[in-house]
Amino acid sequence: MNGIHDMGGMHGFGTIMETVDAPQFHEEWERRTMGLVNAMMAGFQFSVDEFRYAIERMAPAHYLGSSYYEHWLEGTMTLLLEKGVFSQAELDARLADLSTEQNGEPA
Amino acid sequence: MSSDGIPGPDSEVALRVKAMESLLLEKGLVESSAIDALIDMFENRLGPWNGAQVVARAWTDPEYKAWLLQDGTGAIADMGFDAVQGEDMVVVENTPQVHNIVVCTLCSCFPWATLGLPPVWYKSAPFRSRAASDPRGVLAEFGTEIGADTEVRVWDSNAELRYMVLPERPTGTDGLDAEALAKLVTRDSMIGVTKVAPPD
Numbered sequence: 493m494n495g496i497h498d499m500g501g502m503h504g505f506g507t508i509m510e511t512v513d514a515p516q517f518h519e520e521w522e523r524r525t526m527g528l529v530n531a532m533m534a535g536f537q538f539s540v541d542e543f544r545y546a547i548e549r550m551a552p553a554h555y556l557g558s559s560y561y562e563h564w565l566e567g568t569m570t571l572l573l574e575k576g577v578f579s580q581a582e583l584d585a586r587l588a589d590l591s592t593e594q595n596g597e598p599a
Numbered sequence: 600m601s602s603d604g605i606p607g608p609d610s611e612v613a614l615r616v617k618a619m620e621s622l623l624l625e626k627g628l629v630e631s632s633a634i635d636a637l638i639d640m641f642e643n644r645l646g647p648w649n650g651a652q653v654v655a656r657a658w659t660d661p662e663y664k665a666w667l668l669q670d671g672t673g674a675i676a677d678m679g680f681d682a683v684q685g686e687d688m689v690v691v692e693n694t695p696q697v698h699n700i701v702v703c704t705l706c707s708c709f710p711w712a713t714l715g716l717p718p719v720w721y722k723s724a725p726f727r728s729r730a731a732s733d734p735r736g737v738l739a740e741f742g743t744e745i746g747a748d749t750e751v752r753v754w755d756s757n758a759e760l761r762y763m764v765l766p767e768r769p770t771g772t773d774g775l776d777a778e779a780l781a782k783l784v785t786r787d788s789m790i791g792v793t794k795v796a797p798p799d
Contacts, residue, residue, distance in 0.1 A: 500727065505728045506724075508720050508723065508741075511719045511720040512718075512720045514718075516719065521612060523638055524620065526638065527641070528616070530641070531633045531634045532628070535629060537628060544758060548705075560719070560722045572619070578622045583618055586618040587614060587618045594610075594614070
């Protein structure tokens with residue numbers, strides 16, 4: 493697929509040195525996502541090729557505007573929803589619960 | 600925006616990860632301890648110190664070097680580094696005539712078993728976009744000057760096949776054994792963006 497991920501030869505992305513000292517994980521959720529995705533692949537919930545293709549199907553503007561592990565998160569979410577592991581409604585409900593929990597309001 | 604120029608994550612993203620993990624745990628599709636073990640493996644057990652041992656052995660053992668260049672997968676497995684994403688390995692040798700550099704233009708394919716997780720710059724749009732079209736310019740950014748007479752070869756990794764560079768052994772290291780040599784070998788030299796510096 494000739495998508496936004498096929499970056500070889502594109503111009504205008506700037507210098508490499510801006511990222512040369514960046515930490516492997518910027519925030520804890522990135523570390524957790526890395527472990528979680530690898531656990532899913534190790535458990536044959538999906539293959540590396542399915543995962544890669546799910547990332548490649550991200551909307552181009554979202555792809556360019558999001559970080560590396562956000563690509564992992566979006567790719568994984570796409571696959572889990574497509575495979576029916578959980579539904580969008582389940583996900584939305586869980587997000588609402590966690591959000592309420594985080595903001596310290598009664599559930 | 601985070602310091603590396605990539606739009607930073609926000610708490611909404613962190614919440615999405617938590618929601619996904621909690622649903623998967625609840626459905627018994629993943630275990631928290633398995634995630635912890637994988638994080639430990641990637642952070643503490645897989646890394647360029649593995650690849651450095653492969654390089655040092657190749658520098659000190661001509662038979663091993665020949666094997667490594669002919670059958671990277673087998674020769675690396677012989678060192679015990681046959682874990683994830685190193686199942687099909689090709690090792691390319693830097694010489695005064697040829698300088699090799701590795702990229703994954705499509706994403707981030709990398710030899711995890713020998714080099715660990717890829718550095719952030721390797722996964723970044725600037726490196727992915729320019730490594731193949733302007734390798735000498737990219738090398739110059741890393742402070743690596745390659746003579747006009749030296750051919751530069753770019754290897755584009757993919758999900759099945761991963762490359763590692765066998766860097767040139769620096770001068771002034773004749774008296775060093777494999778253990779001492781391994782300490783000189785850097786991750787970036789095995790990606791091909793730098794050379795291995797001689798000992799101080």
